[in-house]
Amino acid sequence: MSQSLTSEQPVATSLLKKKPLIISGPCSAETEEQLIATCTQLAATGKVDMLRAGIWKPRTKPGMFEGIGTKGLPWLQKAKQLTGLPTTVEVATPKHVEDALAFDVDVLWIGARTTVNPFSVQALADALRGVDIPVLIKNPVHPDLELWLGAVERLAKVGVKDLGLIHRGFASYGNTEFRNAPMWHLPIEMKRRLPELPIICDPSHICGNRTGLAAVAQKSIDLDFDGLMLESHIDPDNAWSDAKQQVTPQRLAELLDGLIWRHETTDQQEFLSKLAQMREQINQLDDEILHLLGRRMQVAESIGTYKKENNITILQTSRWNEILERGIQKGHKLGLTEDFIMKYFDAVHLESINRQNRVMNQK
Structure with missing residues (x-):
């Protein structure tokens, strides 16, 4: 693949153009009450630009909580109506795309376990052919830039113009400091190859805990990332998935207030x-x-x-x-x-x- 996408050039517009772009919400939609309470509290902070919630959860083993499913989409739609904030969900199949669009989801994202599979990415691309909706693409689970670039190219080829990237770290055997090692040189290389695309950082999945969120978020800002995706829950300790890496809306606001937002250059x-x-x-x-x-x-x-x-x-x-x-x-x-x-x-x-x-x- 060339340095950029030649004939089909995706560009960040509308919802993905804001910098910094802050996306937050629970790892999983669990109940209508939990989702609405979390989203309304996030909106009240004035710090969040877009709401997220996991509807379908690709889990490692059967029997684990795999998401509430499509019945959670009306809850997210209600949260959008109450807060006035746009929404985003992860999609892994064409049926997910169909259901998300039916409930007025504003932005879709492709998860790391899907990006790693070109057949799955192509199926999503085919489902999105002719659909005017922004799509964010997470890095593949393992450190393979060509798969990440390939996912971008597949979506661009079917006419998806509004694309962005999410860096959520990479699985590495024996790693203990991070849930998913950031391997910062890889997203930096993606920024070099695709400078026209925004890239946001997902410290929640990089850290796998609350204690490292601020440091990882700040480093991404220092590297000129365009925003953050952080998981938030009204009762993190009792979350049905990824409890250790979620923070309350109030704590999220405090974390964001503590960050130093830098500029790429100056005219001084x-x-x-x-x-x-x-x-x-x-x-x-x-x-x-x-x-x-x-x-x-x-x-x-x-x-x-x-x-x-x-x-x-x-x-x-x-x-x-x-x-x-x-x-x-x-x-x-x-x-x-x-x-x-x-x-x-x-x-x-x-x-x-x-x-x-x-x-x-x-x-």
């Missing part, structure tokens, strides 16, 4: 001039780093030639451990994190191995 000449100077320093340093990396790879190729002549394997585990240990210690003194050093040396090491492999297998 002094700032722009100083920033340009520092960016030029970065450019020069990057050039030096690339030059040094080029020289390093030349040495690696020479080592590969020497190993070939002496019939020695490419990988030397003890030497690799030595490089890592030395790099971590030196990096720590320079204020560099161990995680960064590991990722950097992994990339350099892989390129060195590839260079040596080519040298050793030349005929």
Whole structure:
């Protein structure tokens, strides 16, 4: 897929154009009373632009609460009438689309478990052909940008013009800090490839708890995300799904008040001039780093030639451990994190191995 969507260019209009766009509501619609109370309290805060509620819940195992189903849509419609706020729900099948449209839902979103399946996305795209409604697309469960981009492209090809993205983090084995690891470099790459699309952050599903919501929300703002989707419930501890990550409407308002909303740029000449100077320093340093990396790879190729002549394997585990240990210690003194050093040396090491492999297998 190209950097942008060429012939079918989706653009954010109307409901998705506001920045910041704040979407909130319960993880699941449970009862009419619960949904109406939550939505009216959210509206009363004056902080929310759109109401959400899970109607159909794709769960991991059968027997878990899978949503109240279509009978919850009239409740959401009533909440819209009472508050004057637009509504959004997750859809996973063409029947979901049909029912959501029948009850005047304003925005649809495609969940992570659906985005991961091109057949499901195409079925939704076919159901939305000719329908003028905004659609938000969550990242796939696992870190695969091509699937995320593919979902955008499938919807654009059937004429859905008003598209946006939701970053809700990615499943990763053994992860403990987050329910779904944010892997910020992936949504950043989506912003680079599709700068015309708004992207909002879903801290609730990234964190899986209440304590980290503010920090994740602030980081997304600092990265120039266009809004937030946060789950709210009048009685979070007794919610039927995802109780640990929901907050009361009052707490949501407090959380939002504590965030610092930043701007992408400014027209202040002094700032722009100083920033340009520092960016030029970065450019020069990057050039030096690339030059040094080029020289390093030349040495690696020479080592590969020497190993070939002496019939020695490419990988030397003890030497690799030595490089890592030395790099971590030196990096720590320079204020560099161990995680960064590991990722950097992994990339350099892989390129060195590839260079040596080519040298050793030349005929």
